[in-house]
Amino acid sequence: xxxxxxxxxxxxxxxxxxxxxxxxxxxxxxxxxxxxxxxxxxxxxxxxxxxxxxxxxxxxxxxxxxxxxxxxxxxxxxxxxxxxxxxxxxxxxxxxxxxxxxxxxxxxxxxxxxxxxxxxxxxxxxxxxxxxxxxxxxxxxxxxxxxxxxxxxxxxxxxxxxxxxxxxxxxxxxxxxxxxxxxxxxxxxxxxxxxxxxxxxxxxxxxxxxxxxxxxxxxxxxxxxxxxxxxxxxxxxxxxxxxxxxxxxxxxxxxxxxxxxxxxxxxxxxxxxxxxxxxxxxxxxxxxxxxxx
Numbered sequence: 001x002x003x004x005x006x007x008x009x010x011x012x013x014x015x016x017x018x019x020x021x022x023x024x025x026x027x028x029x030x031x032x033x034x035x036x037x038x039x040x041x042x043x044x045x046x047x048x049x050x051x052x053x054x055x056x057x058x059x060x061x062x063x064x065x066x067x068x069x070x071x072x073x074x075x076x077x078x079x080x081x082x083x084x085x086x087x088x089x090x091x092x093x094x095x096x097x098x099x100x101x102x103x104x105x106x107x108x109x110x111x112x113x114x115x116x117x118x119x120x121x122x123x124x125x126x127x128x129x130x131x132x133x134x135x136x137x138x139x140x141x142x143x144x145x146x147x148x149x150x151x152x153x154x155x156x157x158x159x160x161x162x163x164x165x166x167x168x169x170x171x172x173x174x175x176x177x178x179x180x181x182x183x184x185x186x187x188x189x190x191x192x193x194x195x196x197x198x199x200x201x202x203x204x205x206x207x208x209x210x211x212x213x214x215x216x217x218x219x220x221x222x223x224x225x226x227x228x229x230x231x232x233x234x235x236x237x238x239x240x241x242x243x244x245x246x247x248x249x250x251x252x253x254x255x256x257x258x259x260x261x262x263x264x265x266x267x268x269x270x271x272x273x274x275x276x277x278x279x280x281x282x283x284x285x286x287x288x289x290x291x292x293x
Contacts, residue, residue, distance in 0.1 A: 012285040012286045013034050013036035013040075015032060015283065017030065018279060020089075021219040021248075021249075022277045025279055026279075027249070027255050027279075028255075028257075028277070028279070030054050031087075033060055033087050033090040034048065034058065034059045035090075035091075035094065035096070036061060040059065045057075048286070049071035050073045050074070055072060055082075055209075056080055056214075060087060060096070066096055066103055068105055069106065073213050074212070078156075079105050079155035079156065079222065080156060080220075080221065081121065081220060081221015084221070086119070088101065088114045088119040088120075088121060089118070089119035091114075093114070097112075099115060100112070101113070107124065114278075118275055118277050119275060119276075119278055120276075121221070122271060122272070123155050123222070123225040124153070126154045126269040127153045128229075129150075131149060132183055134148055140179055141163075141169045141190055152230045154225035154226045154229060154274075156187070156212075156222045157184060158207075158226040159180075160189050160227055166206040171216070173216075174210070176188065176210040176215075181211045186211055186222075188209075191205045191206075199236070199242055199243060201236055201242070203231075204247050205248045207223045209223075216252060218256060219254065220258075221258055222274075227246065227260070228261075228272055228274075229269040229272055232264035232269045233264065235267065240263060240266070241262065246258040258275075260273070
């Protein structure tokens with residue numbers, strides 16, 4: 001469906017529904033971007049996000065660096081991957097930005113770029129936040145593990161746990177929520193490497209983020225970036241670079257693909273770029289009464 005330029009009016013904010021990290025129509029991770037002259041009241045944004053029921057909803061307001069805020073159905077989060085990538089594409093398409101821009105988020109200013117079919121972002125500087133008990137994490141997913149697994153951050157703290165087969169997991173989402181909230185992480189990526197070559201990997205992932213109100217996310221940009229940093233730091237980079245393709249979402253009937261590029265001189269991740277395809281689904285307006293604070 002072709003999207004046309006809309007601008008906020010008294011009739012209500014414009015709304016664009018897109019699929020991010022898509023492999024075709026109605027795939028990847030759905031996102032709604034609400035564009036208005038000013039952000040609605042915080043409680044109203046949370047109510048709209050809960051009404052839509054998507055993993056995340058973006059509210060955008062214009063500026064030299066357009067301001068975006070990101071809400072799950074239950075809470076606001078400072079930064080995430082598929083909302084920023086999707087918003088970058090929508091705002092460029094609607095003329096709020098050029099092909100390259102910087103978006104202002106509560107988690108920091110994020111460089112983005114967009115073209116006809118794709119968008120990408122430079123994530124926050126990667127950080128290894130420490131390690132957690134692998135046995136406890138695996139138990140919440142219906143699996144088994146020993147030792148410890150790392151927590152990496154490129155926007156949100158995410159646990160990275162290798163598993164033999166992500167499709168075999170039977171997560172207890174309430175247990176994931178309780179453990180994540182107690183331990184201070186937002187989600188856990190269960191992954192297996194499906195193909196490897198020097199400096200290039202393809203992995204299959206399932207991501208569980210009940211601590212922030214998303215039991216299982218179709219395709220997760222912040223976690224893909226964190227996984228790229230994790231793998232680059234454990235010997236998978238070549239000549240200071242790792243290119244990673246993350247396949248995710250098939251278990252939910254929403255197959256998606258994230259392309260990650262990590263600069264890791266000496267095996268130390270310094271920067272992470274995450275991107276993928278964006279497919280428009282529909283556009284319209286949010287009724288003024290629904291948007292009012």
